[in-house]
Amino acid sequence: MNGETASLRIRGSEISLGVRAATLGQDVVDVSSLVANDIFTFDPGFVSTAACTSALTYIDGDAGVLLHRGYKIEDLAAQSNQLEVAYLLLTGELPTALEFDAFRRAVLACRDLPAGLYDVCRALPKDTHPMAMLNTLCAALSAFEEIDIDMQDESARREVAIKLIAKMPTLVAMALRHQAGKNLTEPDAKLDYTDNFLAMVFGETPVPVVVDAMERILVLHADHEQNASTSTVRLAGSTGTNPYAAISAGIAALWGPSHGGANEAVLEMLEEIGDIQHIETFLARAQDANDAFKLMGFGHRVYKNYDPRAAILRTSCHEVLESLDSAGNPLLRLAQALEARALEDDYFIRRKLFPNVDFYSGIILRAIGIPSSAFTTIFALGRIVGWIAQWNEMHRENLKIGRPRQLYLGPGPRSFVAMPDRA
Numbered sequence: 001m002n003g004e005t006a007s008l009r010i011r012g013s014e015i016s017l018g019v020r021a022a023t024l025g026q027d028v029v030d031v032s033s034l035v036a037n038d039i040f041t042f043d044p045g046f047v048s049t050a051a052c053t054s055a056l057t058y059i060d061g062d063a064g065v066l067l068h069r070g071y072k073i074e075d076l077a078a079q080s081n082q083l084e085v086a087y088l089l090l091t092g093e094l095p096t097a098l099e100f101d102a103f104r105r106a107v108l109a110c111r112d113l114p115a116g117l118y119d120v121c122r123a124l125p126k127d128t129h130p131m132a133m134l135n136t137l138c139a140a141l142s143a144f145e146e147i148d149i150d151m152q153d154e155s156a157r158r159e160v161a162i163k164l165i166a167k168m169p170t171l172v173a174m175a176l177r178h179q180a181g182k183n184l185t186e187p188d189a190k191l192d193y194t195d196n197f198l199a200m201v202f203g204e205t206p207v208p209v210v211v212d213a214m215e216r217i218l219v220l221h222a223d224h225e226q227n228a229s230t231s232t233v234r235l236a237g238s239t240g241t242n243p244y245a246a247i248s249a250g251i252a253a254l255w256g257p258s259h260g261g262a263n264e265a266v267l268e269m270l271e272e273i274g275d276i277q278h279i280e281t282f283l284a285r286a287q288d289a290n291d292a293f294k295l296m297g298f299g300h301r302v303y304k305n306y307d308p309r310a311a312i313l314r315t316s317c318h319e320v321l322e323s324l325d326s327a328g329n330p331l332l333r334l335a336q337a338l339e340a341r342a343l344e345d346d347y348f349i350r351r352k353l354f355p356n357v358d359f360y361s362g363i364i365l366r367a368i369g370i371p372s373s374a375f376t377t378i379f380a381l382g383r384i385v386g387w388i389a390q391w392n393e394m395h396r397e398n399l400k401i402g403r404p405r406q407l408y409l410g411p412g413p414r415s416f417v418a419m420p421d422r423a
């Protein structure tokens with residue numbers, strides 16, 4: 001508390017509420033004492049609610065700022081890599097060369113999966129959605145790994161964080177190989193984190209431009225404060241469930257088209273639009289309040305001017321398209337035309353709807369050769385770092401189970417009527 005208070009006048013009395021100061025961004029009114037006055041707050045979608053304290057990631061949606069532990073996403077995307085960002089998010093500081101080497105070695109040493117997990121994967125139909133595969137495989141790790149973890153033990157949490165960061169690329173590659181009907185591959189000890197992932201997926205050593213683009217996608221997706229999937233990981237984790245189960249819950253939340261499923265939806269939408277000459281029809285549909293159609297990959301709950309991750313990936317996207325010689329691909333040309341047209345449309349300008357990170361990541365992933373149904377698994381691969389760092393941070397504090405309340409609008413007490421007597 002910073003000494004400032006807010007007051008709430010209700011039912012003839014005044015309740016004083018403490019104000020907690022943020023180091024950056026919005027301060028919060030601490031409403032946790034309201035329950036003692038028999039009042040709840042109501043905030044569907046949590047648009048005005050801070051559910052926890054955190055020192056990991058800061059977003060200023062109006063200014064288009066994203067910081068991890070104070071470092072700008074632009075600097076991290078240009079000069080860092082996913083494992084270094086993982087170290088930063090987990091520990092709070094950038095590693096020295098020695099610290100990074102030890103961390104990297106620890107992660108690379110844990111990439112293998114138990115043989116039984118390969119059997120679990122083979123038992124799934126090949127047309128299972130890759131997110132369902134990933135969700136199942138991650139939860140199934142609970143069957144093979146030690147889950148009786150002392151959550152208060154910092155080193156035990158770190159060990160499991162390293163395991164999950166290490167195994168997620170192997171799990172994603174396994175799901176992608178199974179979906180493609182190919183033999184399941186194993187990690188190559190000689191290859192680094194991202195190279196190995198791509199080599200496992202495609203069965204060949206990846207070219208540098210593809211590795212760089214993938215590395216950037218992973219860094220840009222590493223964490224995004226209390227988004228839906230991270231909040232899900234925290235909520236599940238708050239019950240004391242094991243981290244494999246908590247991450248599996250996060251994967252389920254990420255799957256939806258309003259969250260991580262958006263980049264898959266972008267490609268589906270482009271396929272539905274089909275041709276540049278149909279763009280106007282779909283733009284009109286997106287603006288029709290009676291039509292549920294939205295321009296996928298546009299808009300963001302937090303970034304209302306531009307998404308800094310999208311600005312970085314836009315450059316990457318053009319680089320990849322040029323060097324992979326895919327600029328002639330009709331779908332990718334359609335994406336570029338749609339982007340240009342929407343950016344000059346009054347409806348999108350007035351509502352501050354800009355392409356988000358999913359718009360460009362979808363296009364890059366398509367150019368690289370990842371099937372669109374598997375795009376969200378790549379998002380999960382990036383976000384494992386944030387999920388587990390947030391889970392770790394949550395357990396460092398005095399844990400309270402997450403348990404929201406409700407505004408009940410159902411019927412009052414009534415008498416049960418036996419079935420034969422019902423009208």
Ligand code: CMC
Nearest residue numbers: 258259260262286294295296297298299300301351356358
């Ligand atoms: N296409 C057309 N209209 C839109 C769109 C869109 N993509 N997004 C928002 N609007 C309109 C919306 O209908 C509303 O119009 P009006 O003021 O006339 O009622 C106005 O813009 C404000 O939208 P909102 O629904 O209040 O915005 P929100 O903050 O609740 O929703 C969003 C954000 C991302 C869910 C939404 O923009 C959306 O559904 N976008 C498409 C899906 C997408 O790309 N999702 C990925 C999000 S980024 C990935 C991540 O970080 O997880």
